[in-house]
Amino acid sequence: MLAAATMVGSPAVADTVPSFHTALDPASVRESVQYLEKTYKVTEQEALRRLELQNDAVKLDQSLRRDRGAEYGGMWLDQQEGRLVVATTKPDSVAPYVQAMPGGNVRTQQVRYSLQQLTAAKGRLAAKVGAGPEAVYLPAVSESENRVVLWERVWVAQGKTAARAAGNTVGAEADAARAAVAAEKDMVVSRVLPDPKPLSTPNVDWGYCHPLDCTGRGPMRGGLRLDMKRDDGTWGGCSSAFNLRTTGGGFPGKGWVLTAGHCMRTKTNNTPTQHNGNDVLMQHGIEKSSYPYDYAALPYVDDAAATKWLEGQTGRNRVLKYCRNGGMDSNADTPCGEQAQSRDESITGTHTLAEIKAGWIVCASGSASSVVNYPDSVDSGAGAGYLVGTRCGRVLSTDVGINTDLCARPGDSGGPLYNQADHTALGILIGNQQSRSGPCQAGELNNYAPIETITTDLSARVASKGSTFAVITTPNG
Known part of the structure; x- marks a missing residue:
């Protein structure tokens, strides 16, 4: 280290400022050396010298601030010249320190202010x-x-x-x-000051409506990613199910988005629910999180968001179909046609739980994903190899809910279950039984809360306001 060799207030002279230098191991700065070689067309030896000068300059700056603060004006490296420039109001006052630097690759520049x-x-x-x-x-x-x-x-x-x-x-x-x-x-x-363009996720754009990004491409619909901020500052992903509408009473004509209630469980903050980095819905709405009463009806953050995502659009009864599946998912039960293409299913009705039968072929859409497969999106915890999109399978049984052999992963929660044969809404995904991760496997089993159970309970909870909840089943509903 460079030590002050003079008494406070007395001028330093060249022979009282010891020279100092720290040699660098070329292997420890290999990438920096390569950058300098490529950018400034210098040799490896010259590149290493510049890095050592940069390293020594840190100590020089500390000494000048301490000993010559009244005259010292700062410093910078001029890589075009390969020299360190020391600014000073009085070049003579810093000369001993400059001369003590090894290699003679430092120059002074006189300035007005210290x-x-x-x-x-x-x-x-x-x-x-x-x-x-x-x-x-x-x-x-x-x-x-x-x-x-x-x-x-x-x-x-x-x-x-x-x-x-x-x-x-x-x-x-x-x-x-x-x-x-x-x-x-x-x-x-x-x-x-220029406003930097954020480099953070989850902002992505596939150029069409995608489960992870449908911003500006029509109305909110089932199967889109909804991101909720946890109280610890991290984000968790769920999926939208269906668009809802309340009629009469205290919420006449109000639009809502349905998802799983456990997506908001233990979240006390009021950060809006997002889609692809955009504030769309309130963090909280009308919620319960005990299966099969596991739902959240979320209102839009404001009138502008409601207009952008619902009221200013037609096709309000859509569910997104997007096939981008692999492994066991690519089979005859996946009916949405060409891979990696965006399509919509129009929901025109609903079924009660009693009407849903074992053996029905049903479909579900979701947005569960992994950063391994989708590096520009929030990782929902699905595991590598599980791809967002639409899957179809069988109803195995019904009890208080709907049990199917569809494959689902974390991030698909809240997504829609529907019947393509008659375009009806059946339920929303709550969870599965295997706690699996990654690509789909044999023996999948997951559970859906019935639409009938959800809308009946929602309507009961706002009965005092005289409003009724229902799934939107027409393009302009």
Whole structure:
């Protein structure tokens, strides 16, 4: 380490600042060396020298901040030249430190302001504009420019303005920013900060309605991914079942989306339920989570979302069919035709539990998936090899629910069970009996809560308001 060799306040001279250097193992920085070789057309030896200079510069910066803070203006690496540039208001004051650096690959650049002055100006600006997570303006020091930049986050201002009541706040922040910049004169400049495009999942786009992304491609429908935020900050995925409508009473003509109630179990936060990163539904609605009374009727987050996803659309009685199956799923019981194509099933009626018989051929759609197969989406826990889409099978029996041999995995919960023969809604997926993961296997067994049970109980719960729940069974229902 470079140690201060002078008494406080006394000038350093070349022979009192010991040279220091840390050699790097080429194997430990192989990727960085290769980047420099490729980008700047330098040899391996030169690339390693630059990385060692970068490493030594950390210690030099610490020493200059400590010993020459009143004159030191910051530093940066110029990779075009392969040199370290040290900014200073008085080049002579930092010369001993620069000379102590090995290899002679450091140069000084005289500037107007020290780093201490710039940092102090940044602090003054931050106080005047109220810098913080919710602020429109954030100051930052630019060492290579020897100035402070007051960055304007336009999208934050737009968000505050959209909230209407915050309009005056935005204006006050702008006034404070202008006054703060004027007070600092030439040391500060204002600029607009570019809004980075998020790289986080689950935003994906297949170019057509897909279980993981149907944004902007018609109405909400059964089989789409719904993502719910857990209280620990992680996200869990379920599937939409059917669109519901309440008539009369306290909820006349209101649209709802049906899914499984356990998808919201133990979730106390109010973060909206999303589809492909878009806030669509409320986190909570009218819920129960004890099979077969395991359902959640979720209202839309606001009128705009209701219009976008339901009321402004036709075909409100759809269930998505999407075949992208593998292994045991690719068989004659999968009736939606060509693989990796989006199709819709129009639901035109419902069946009571008593009407559903063992041996019926039924189908289900869901959005369970794994990041192994769908790296741009939220992993629902399905396991590698299980692909989103539509599967068909048999009703094995009925009891308080509907038992089938369809294959399902975590993330399919809440998805629709329907009869293609007469286009009727039968139930929603609650769970299975094997706790399996990955591709489908022989002997699958899962359980569906009957539509009759759900809508009857929902209607009873809002009976005091005089409203009745029903599955939407017409295009404009």
